[in-house]
Amino acid sequence: MDKIKIGILGLGNVGRGVLKILNTNKEEIQKRSGYDIEIGKILVRNIDKNRGIDVPRELLTVDPDDILEDESIKIVIEVIGGINPAKDYILRAMKNKKHVVTANKMLLATEGDELFDTAEEEGVMFYYEASVAGGIPIIHAINESLTANKIEQLIGIINGTTNYILTKMTLEKMNFHDALREAQEKGFAEADPTSDIEAYDAMYKLAILSSLSFGTKINVDDVYREGITKIEPIDIEFAREFGYVIKLVAIVKETETGLEMRVHPTMIPERHPLANVNDSFNAIFIKGNAVGDIMLYGRGAGDLPTGSAVVADVISILRGNVDLSAISTVKKNYWNREINPMxxxxxxxxxxxxxxxxxxxxxxxxxxxxxxxxxxxxxxxxxxxxxxxxxxxxxxxxxxxxxxxxxxxxxxxxxxxxxxxxxxxxxxx
Amino acid sequence: MDKIKIGILGLGNVGRGVLKILNTNKEEIQKRSGYDIEIGKILVRNIDKNRGIDVPRELLTVDPDDILEDESIKIVIEVIGGINPAKDYILRAMKNKKHVVTANKMLLATEGDELFDTAEEEGVMFYYEASVAGGIPIIHAINESLTANKIEQLIGIINGTTNYILTKMTLEKMNFHDALREAQEKGFAEADPTSDIEAYDAMYKLAILSSLSFGTKINVDDVYREGITKIEPIDIEFAREFGYVIKLVAIVKETETGLEMRVHPTMIPERHPLANVNDSFNAIFIKGNAVGDIMLYGRGAGDLPTGSAVVADVISILRGNVDLSAISTVKKNYWNREINPMxxxxxxxxxxxxxxxxxxxxxxxxxxxxxxxxxxxxxxxxxxxxxxxxxxxxxxxxxxxxxxxxxxxxxxxxxxxxxxxxxxxxxxx
Incomplete structure (x- = not known):
């Protein structure tokens, strides 16, 4: 079996998930990809940090050049997150003819175009399924499975932290602060929860989904954003009396006056499938003019679910024989869409x-x-x-x-x- | 823009859906596929039949050779259904170096291996997303998105007719015969409903899903099958009292003694997402050892949802530049799995x-x-x-x-x- 060497930038939660999957599912991955995947180097900030995972010390490096300049490494996985230095590393990897897989929603939402253009110029593959909704194959669905449709509307619960908090507030009648604290204790919310509870995380994801669904370039500032901190138990109670459930919902739809993108707490009918998406689960509901209503549901975060999407992208690259067609045709900005002001x-x-x-x-x-x-x-x-x-x-x-x-x-x-x-x-x- | 000529075998429900989509979403399909799709010929049994759709008469033919032997036709869509003559047509199309898209579950479940082998020998692409669960991209999900997983279990509601009947029996307390009659009146059940209510339809679909999920050859006779005709209102009532809902469920899972495949009426917990899949909707719930729980939900039948999957497959072929790698690596029977006797x-x-x-x-x-x-x-x-x-x-x-x-x-x-x-x-x- 041919060997292929990959490099991993970052060894946080997702990076560890990728390692676990490559290890646990080695046989499946070999058979399905046709390759024996070997890890060249893993970029970390501190080699001596205890990560609770068994990695040979010689695989770790603090020098990005050990990956980006190593000609034997053919695929680079970026799981650092954030704009810098992730963007610089990805661009350098592409220029050195390496295929790239990323889980970086912020980078894609804000600088995606430059990455897509560079991938196309350099003739390398660039996959990013893990950037939105973890293990749920929503990017694949939009880019590959729903291509015969005009997508009319996409509504998603795409942030697990806020969904966990709102579920606790709804089913256990907790107040916001107690629910947040429990989410933090259980590892569903960060010590600084701003990005989740103020809906920045969902905003980036919605920008990516909107761009793909409507084939247009999206400026993340055009996405209206409102967090869940103002929701009180009394609101949830009133919602229930009127047959609604409150969820942090990301919406993109085309209206007569333009594309509308917004993330905010929303009352949705309690009988709708999205209303029953609880705890830290994510789900995306799409209306296409051919397929009708479709929903994808699953774990939107976590080391293994997100790692599942990353490793699937690596397998797609290995099967794709450096054929760029599928990606480049999809990311193109086919249409200029008016944006509906809020x-x-x-x-x-x-x-x-x-x-x-x-x-x-x-x-x-x-x-x-x-x-x-x-x-x-x-x-x-x-x-x-x-x-x-x-x-x-x-x-x-x-x-x-x-x-x-x-x-x-x-x-x-x-x-x-x-x-x-x-x-x-x-x-x- | 390059033109590509396709042929369509059959102009029933799904065939008409394909035509409508090619027509309505012409611009989307052109931009996403990079081709202007032109219909060469459509094979029908009776040219003069009124089909409730506007098709130029000169596109219709009763002679399969007009499609199978026409060198200018590069892609053939088979939407006749059944084993013969569909199998013969598909094999001839492949041998004439045409790519093939099919929606034919019975053929795939029973003779799939010969089709896959022929596609590989001839170097043509062979896609079949529409064969299971209509517009829901379950085949794509298993073949492309969940490749990093060991799939542990798949549980699906994959027959819309029986789900419609059981929903009516559950929510409106109808008996089986009244619910069946209503399904027939509304077009959700055939005049002869045997294939649906006795679960043959679901059995074929489960055989396909099992084969793909577990990377093994499946003999359709190894799938246990039991229909819904014996379900009475009293059973639904007892189920409710104990917190269950009765659904026709298709299950494949790996146990210590082997693979278990069965389709039968099943009580599932009322709080499970599958329990809320109502009317003619389908849903497939998968447990992967990396991705965790994932569910895909949507319309499992109908002209446009099924057509959506067929046309997406055509677009995939057009993007794929005759590269067979992605398909052939997936369909391989990697493992010999023991079958757990019922x-x-x-x-x-x-x-x-x-x-x-x-x-x-x-x-x-x-x-x-x-x-x-x-x-x-x-x-x-x-x-x-x-x-x-x-x-x-x-x-x-x-x-x-x-x-x-x-x-x-x-x-x-x-x-x-x-x-x-x-x-x-x-x-x-």
Whole structure:
């Protein structure tokens, strides 16, 4: 059997997963790829760090040139993450005619085009299945399986940390902070959870998925982003009463006025398959004009699931005989799509307000909504504390801009104590 | 843009779906494949038949040679179904150096090896995503995305007709015959529904999935098959009381004594994602030793979903530049797997019996189970009619052989009026 030498940049969580899989599933990988994969070098920052995995010391190096300049290494796996130095390493690897596999969503979302162009110029393969939703083959599905479709809409739960937190808040009635702490204790959230709970992670992933689904270049700044920190148990309770579940959802769809990309907490119907995606699981729901509704569900993170996607990409390269066609035709920016500005997006809304418990208050606020063109589906008043009551409004479909104007006026009404939360509702069919 | 000419064998439901997609999504397909696809000829049995689709008459032919012997046709789509003449046509197409795309599960499940071998000998590509679960890219997932995994288990709802019927029986409390009639009226079941309701359709699909997942040659006779005609509303009701839903489930898993393949009505936990796959939807749940749990969900049949898979395969061929590597490495029978005979499979069981309402009857039947090595989880007695009562047993995990022995003895007990149903339980984790 032919041998092939690979290099690995980084030995964090995903890197260790890759090593475990190459080791545990050696026979499967040999038979399916046709090659015996040998690890040339692994780039680390500190050779002496205890990583809880048995790696021969001589495989570790702190010098990227040991991989990037080694002609015997044919495939480079980048699992460092972040922009620099990952980008520089990948570009150098490509220029040295090495095929590249990456799990780096931030880099792809922000600098993807330069990487794709370089791969094409250099005639090397560049795969990135692990960059979105870990072990779920969503990139493959879009790039290879749904090519006969016009994709109309993609809705995903693509961040495991926030889904874990929201699941705990929903099923065990925890508050946000307790759920976050439990997620951290169980290793589902980082010590600094900002990237997850403020939805930066999901934003990068959605930028990648949008670009592939709609065949267009995406500027990550065009993705609207809103985290889950403002969700309170009372919102989850109101959602339930109206038949919804709150999830951090990433949406891209084409509307008459352009492409709409947004990540935010969203009420979705409790009977929709996405509503039952719990804990740290991810799922992506796609509407194609031929295939109809399709959903992919699985582990969106973790050493082995993400490693599964990385190693599958390596096997694809080994089977592909340096044939670039499949990748390069897919990543092309075929279409220029208008971007729908957030103010023009349409949605139904849930608005939770604390108002003074006075006669005329509901009338006044309903009137403001009406004057701004927002039609109300239902109003619900609940509880009472210190002369105030909580009022919840569910609106019909309205423009984000109209809602904003209405909220601005409601905030300055003499009856209003506070506008406590605004959550979009997606009545996915 | 280069033109490529294709031929289509058959213009039934799937064939019409392919035409619609080639027409509606022309621009997408051109950009993604790099080719302008032109239809050479379409083989039909009767040119004058009204098919409810606008096809130029000169594209239709009743002579297969117009496609198989036309050198200008480079890709042949086979959507006739059945073994003959589809097999002969495919082999001739391959021998004439044409790439082939098929949706033919029966042919693949029974004669797949000859087709794969011929494709390899002739150096042509042979794709078959549409043969299992319509628009769901399950073949791609197994063949390309999960290659880094040892697949441990695959559990699928892969027949839309039976899932529609069981959904109606579960959610609307219909009986089997009414649900079947409604499925027929709505076009989800054929006039002769045998292939679906007796699970032949699912059996062929499971044989294909088993072969690909476990890298081995499968004899379709090794797949245990049992249809849904014996399921009664009372079984669905008992299942619900114990937290289960009844689905026609296809299972392949590796056990210590060999590969186990079976399609039968199964009680699965109501909280499992598969339990919420309703109506004519399909879903396949896979456990891989790296990726963990993964599920693909979507439309398993219909002209456009199935056409979506067929056309995606055509696009893959056009991108692949006649490179056979990816297919041929996958279909190889890498392993010889022992088959676990049905008597040795282990499962939990639900057994519904009508017994005479006499003292000692429960003790006698429980004793028979015990003597045959079957341990009981719970017993429930319900209703009474004409001196008889219905008794339902849920067992712990037991060998199929033990259950059979116990049932044989129970049948001949003087207390037993009838053994009404036996349903396997799969406590999927």
């Amino acid at each position: 103010d023009k997006t349409r949605s139904e809304y849930y608005v939770r307000i604390t108002v003074k418990d006075l006669p005329g208050v509901l009338g006044e606020i309903s009137m403001i909504f009406g004057e701004e063109g927002v039609s109300l589906l239902s109003v619900m008043q609940k509880g009472k504390r210190e002369e105030c009551v909580t009022v919840v409004y569910f609106t019909h479909s309205a423009n984000e801009g109209m809602i904003k104007s209405a909220i601005d006026r409601i905030k300055s009404s003499k009856y209003t104590k506070s506008v406590d939360n605004i959550i979009r509702i997606e009545n996915i069919q | 008597d040795k499979t282990r499962s939990e069981y639900y057994v519904r019996i009508t017994v005479k309402d006499l003292p000692g009857v429960l003790g006698e039947i429980s004793m028979i189970f015990g003597e045959e090595g079957v341990s009981l989880l719970s017993v429930m007695q319900k209703g009474k009619r004409e001196e008889c009562v219905t008794v339902v047993y849920f067992t712990h995990s037991a060998n199929e052989g033990m259950i059979k022995s116990a049932i044989d003895r129970i049948k001949s007990s003087k207390y037993t009026k009838s053994v009404d149903n036996i349903i396997r339980i799969e406590n999927i984790q």
